[in-house]
Amino acid sequence: MRLLYVLLVGFLLLSSCSNTNDDSNNDIIIGKWRTIERYESNEPQEILPCTLEYYKEFRSNNTVAGFIVTPNTFPDPCNQEYTDFGLIWENTGNSNYKFKTTTGTEYTIKIYKVGENLVEEYPDGITKLVYEPY
Secondary structure, three states, X not given: OHHHHXXXXXHHHHHHOOOHHHHOXXXXXXXXEEEEEEEEOOEEEXXXXXXXXXXXXXXXXXXXXXXXXXXXXXXXXXXXXXXXXXXXXXXXXXXXXXXEOOOOOEEEEEEEEEOOEEEEEOOOOOEEEEEEEO
């Protein structure tokens, strides 16, 4: 009888545990990314170190953060600081990600992986950014 009771309690404990994998977000974009290539109309462009997209972090809580240039930092125009961009992202399927700003503006970007790198293609069909993990 005692063995049956132990088995029953063990079963109840195991069945009552929630599956944390259901709540976790393991989307391909989650992580910290550094821009390594930029294209305009399929032509490679110079990557300026003081651009907003130079470093990006897509978080598992569906927010975006990264480095931005601190205003009024002359003579060092590349003085960057880490900040939360105030963007919320959502995977809408087929490599499409919808982003929403704090003002309610929404836009969609195609994002996919090539090897370890992340590729962003903007809806204008012109701009493409390639990131590597950092």
